[in-house]
Amino acid sequence: MVSYYFHVTHRTTWREGDTDNTYSALSEFIRTKRWGIERMVRFLNEWYRNRAIPADFLLVRYEDLVGDTVAQLERVTSFLDLAIRRQVLTDSAAFADFANLRKLSTSDRVSGLLRPTDEDDPNTFKVRRGKVGGYVDYFDPEDIEFANLVLRHLDPAFGYS
Numbered sequence: 001m002v003s004y005y006f007h008v009t010h011r012t013t014w015r016e017g018d019t020d021n022t023y024s025a026l027s028e029f030i031r032t033k034r035w036g037i038e039r040m041v042r043f044l045n046e047w048y049r050n051r052a053i054p055a056d057f058l059l060v061r062y063e064d065l066v067g068d069t070v071a072q073l074e075r076v077t078s079f080l081d082l083a084i085r086r087q088v089l090t091d092s093a094a095f096a097d098f099a100n101l102r103k104l105s106t107s108d109r110v111s112g113l114l115r116p117t118d119e120d121d122p123n124t125f126k127v128r129r130g131k132v133g134g135y136v137d138y139f140d141p142e143d144i145e146f147a148n149l150v151l152r153h154l155d156p157a158f159g160y161s
Contacts, residue, residue: 001037001147002138005029027143037150048155061159069093 005026030037051057058079065072073089094100139147154160 001030001040002026004035004040008035026138027140030139030143030147037147041150041154044158045153045155048157059157069096 009029029035033039048059051059056079058076060072060076070086070089070093073093074086077084077089136144151160
């Protein structure tokens with residue numbers, strides 16, 4: 001939700017006349033019908049309930065990717081029935097390392113969509129912090145309590161209970 005908040009409030013170009021795009025605080029944002037945690041939980045649950053629509057399904061979590069990137073890439077490539085050498089996956093993981101992506105985002109090697117909208121404002125970077133559990137740096141105790149109440153409705157298959 002924190003990354004989503006910064007994307008919506010710092011990186012999205014709004015259509016003329018759209019006034020529902022400014023929030024004074026993350027605390028307000030996570031409680032809105034249009035953007036908030038309740039909507040995200042409903043979306044994820046619906047998405048998971050419909051996982052049988054494609055022929056195959058593989059759930060990949062950000063936390064797992066950060067924890068062991070190469071192992072998760074192996075899971076994904078195996079699921080896709082791709083034979084990719086481990087060294088290629090290791091090199092890919094190194095290239096996609098947070099520090100490297102952050103550096104690339106301010107270089108001429110990436111498109112405008114990946115560049116920060118303001119290099120002096122760290123919250124406008126697409127590659128912002130990459131910290132698992134970093135929401136606790138932004139949520140106050142009431143926000144955490146609210147999020148925990150809403151997350152009780154998230155399907156346990158996601159592993160966030």
